[in-house]
Amino acid sequence: MNTDNTKSQMRKGMLEYCIMLLLRRQPCYANDIIQKLHEADMIVMEGTLYPLLSRLKRDGLLGYEWRESTQGPPRKYYVLTPDGHEALAQLDASWEEIQRTVSILKS
Amino acid sequence: MNTDNTKSQMRKGMLEYCIMLLLRRQPCYANDIIQKLHEADMIVMEGTLYPLLSRLKRDGLLGYEWRESTQGPPRKYYVLTPDGHEALAQLDASWEEIQRTVSILKS
DNA sequence: TATGAATACCTTGTATCGCAAGGTACCCGA
């Protein structure tokens, strides 16, 4: 069905923003992110998330630290860097702009 | 700069929705769409728009009719089909959902 | 000790899509 595809497209571009919003509140590791985005009705796959986190890390917007887990292997907790906070502030502005655009087109 | 890229990504998925929103109000031809989206702060290139319109046409969400122009060659005016209106209603819902998701993540 | 399940990290291949650049066709005035 076409609508599913378009809907998926709409969410696509928002992923990076949503992940950074999440990390602004607290450091998270991958499964944290998947679960918490899911609770907010945003689906993200493992194969999507890991490359995305690596890219944000490479661009200096995220850092990480290893933390031991009580169960299973250690976890990579990602955190926003100062550059990340700055980029996120710009994305906040972009989000406002998109909301305004849609609002105009709906009126 | 990375933020520009991400910002572009955010707009990407919204394009199809914005174009359909525009066509809900009135039939438009390509340059109409480019100009009116631009007025609403949404940039779209020719090379993006034409394939997108063709795809929506192929999927039965848009139709078109040729209209003579007072200046230059005739224009292809696109209109929403009944299926298009239905799909657009679903996209309205998706848009609401995305807004809610971001709202949750910002809180 | 061995082994299997659970958890966590990551990579590869494919499909989709926006964008830059280039191409064709039509109209009209000089």
Add this chain to the structure above:
DNA sequence: TCGGGTACCTTGCGATACAAGGTATTCATA
């Protein structure tokens, strides 16, 4: 008749989401 403006479309490229598959660590249990 020819050049500029307008309009439609295609091709090649890069970015990215997703599905599928792979590796490593931990722990309970046989």
